[in-house]
Amino acid sequence: MITMHDSSRTARPTTPHPAPGALGVRVATVLRAPLTRRAWAEAAYCLLAFPLSLAGGVVLLVLLALGAGLTVSLVGAVIGVLVLVGCLRLARGLGGLNRGLASGLLGERVPAPVPPRPGSGVFGRLDARLRDVAGWRAVWYVLVKLPVGALGMYAVLFWVTGLINLTAPLRWGVFGQQEAPADGGGMPVLTPVPVGGFEVHSLAGTFVAVPLGLALLLLAPWTTRLVVETDRRLLRTLLGPNRLAARVRDLEETRALAVDDSVALLRRVERDLHDGAQVRLVAVAMGLDMIKERLGAPDGGSRDEPVDLDRVRQLVDGAHRNATEALTELRDLARGIHPPVLDDGLPDALATLAARSTVPVDLTTDVPRRPTPAIETIAYFCAAELLTNVIKHSGASQVVITVTQSAADDGASAGGVLRLSVTDDGRGGAAVGAGSGLTGLTQRVRTVDGSLRVDSPEGGPTTVVVELPPHA
Template identity: 45%
Template structure:
């Protein structure tokens, strides 16, 4: 089906290329500049049509590029059109697809057309020649689908490379989504802190105040023996409240990070209820925000190991090389970790994506699980 539409698409592309070339040649005149801008905007539309054809008929997964957003006014519209990378890439696609389309069309004509002609050889050629040509035609027809699929490989490659989102656009969109998630996550964490303070620490402080009030009343009445257990209980509640506050503060930003990521990870490994081997090599200190992301990634991954893996040992390796920080957490558990809802790995990927990082999960059934977090050292 695609090869039947291909000549028409190529013909339209040739006409458009002529218009673009005419616009380029006449840019020395004032009329050539707006003509070239119109041609590039039209190239966007032509690219949209070709992208949908490739997506539907060739099965090529192509992400739509960012929409055309010109500024207000004629001159800003022309400037935006002339600097539109998507339009120029669509022009490049129309030019480079000519030999690819010729190859695909020749393959279709040779395989399908030649196969049908040879298969029908008994109608126009006598025996015994037809006895040899007909089987050859049948072979060509049987090979036609796979041969045509192979011949369309350059067309698929060009569509995927030039008609979809560019690498920079994909990176920007990924960062936008990750940072939106990070903002929502920050709001959720603040609300969690508020709930913890209200339901935990605040309630304990209210109880502490009431206990001290009762103790003061007993002291005013001279009942020292009754006041003593109340004061001791208030002292115990005060210490427990301080411990809760320390845990809450540590959950927001561990104090150990003030001494560096290696020290913070060593503290985290020591507190994990499982033997954790830590190997750290950071010749230069990352940015504080990167250290915080790496620490919380390690904390989440080690917590997952303890809760879900059934492992007996784990390790955490952190390296800093060539402007990148790499954190690798391994365990000897049952494996089967997936980046899905409820696993915590999806949130981990979003958190690392907010700073242009990545998460790679390798966890075959039966283990071991190896999760690699890659982050920039500086942002």
């Protein structure tokens, strides 16, 4: 059973209503923030990153100034270049330490940038080192991290002053602070700002510092988180792989996948022709040779023995059957390369595919602009493979296939995105690499710079979303 939906119907927008307990959840989140592992990890990161950023930033600034000054001079140009090369290597090393610290405390795993090209000869290696884009980006990170690290240390002061003020009554009793001492001094109540601190001169006065300490502790996780989020952006932008380099590497991988896919397709066609249609055609040729021998001599002479018409009919039937099977295999082979149902467009092809399914399919298509034939073919084969997986492995009773095409302004590419979604109510548990054919589909969609996402918890439902550009 197949159910078609008209894409022109639009759902009436609904006004979202806030959840009744949303305010309580937010208040609970704020109150629990100082007790979470994440808050303490971020505070520890700010505390440990400050000396690293201070020492690294100061040393790098001195070496950069020294190297730049020597380079512009005529006498120490070579030494200045060597100092600059050393700065780049030092910046890369400091970047690696910061990546390791962020990975250990924040769980922020930033891949290391590609190493600089080696170069040939002494001057070639020096030139390659000086042109190390990742090294200069690491220099920028170390320099920018210097004020960010200082802000992180200032954010840690909220934790320190909050804890000190919270323990004011305990410290008064333990250290035996005298009430109203003769010199007029008292116990200081600290604040993170330079002004605003005050002193208390009695045990009762220390309890004024307690709510201030609680307020500072409630505020402390958000101050450190603000600094940490800034540092996260710097890590991803300056210490990770260059976007252009990562894009080039991704295109190289997809090109290799496209070449491997085409080679695999040619081998499959060759194997199917060799093991299928070729064998049938050889059998047809042999059957025709035997028919010629039964009917008469090749030179037109007479035969001494009569023609066995029953045997000739059997040979003709066998040759006809082999020819028909060879024609069917060739037709199936051609359909596997480019299904004829795609000649009328992807929606009609998917409707035909859904009509043949043994599981009821609810199909919705909205493709106002027809993609290129290569994209249509990949989308069709993805839908066919996913539907086959549902029938074989999921035990589902219903499948929903949705194909939409986003506009150019809200898509990831200049021409929008063709999005294929297949959802079933089966047992779930599907994953890429689990033997369900999803790995092959992932490689196929990557050849055209597409993506495949799987959401399949145990117990279902399973949703697979394939996103393809409109042009290959």
